[in-house]
Amino acid sequence: MTDFSSVDERQRTPPPKASASAILTFAGLGAAFGVAACCALPLLLISLGLSTAWLGGIASVAAPIRALLLVFAALALAGGAILLWRQQRHATKCGPNGVCTPLAVRVVTLVGLLIGVMLLIAGYLYV
Secondary structure, three states, rough: OOOOOOHHHHHHOOOOOHHHHHHHHHHHHHHEEEEEEEEOHHHHHHHHHOOOHHHHHHHHHHHHHHHHHHHHHHHHHHHHHHHHHHHHHHHHHHHOOOOOOOOHHHHHHHHHHHHHHHHHHHHOOOO
């Protein structure tokens, strides 16, 4: 007799961890913040009536490595988006008793990704 249960277990992919996508999203968000700190964020915050004096220190540190931050932010945000997509795909297959990433974690990760992408685009355009 052939045992097919071992074949089914090998074909299943483990669910992606929520911490991996959250860490990549947070890293990409931080790098995008550094990219946007010189030009885009001060314009945005001043238009909202907020002080931007504290951004000078961040901008002076991030300016020499701006190109590296752009690449790192793009890669980290893309990795976070791929992991979030895998989590979402796995959550649709998860039954009522299955272990899935909570919806709140996926939503917060999605909002972080969107903010990171907006900061990255703004930092790239307003140089």
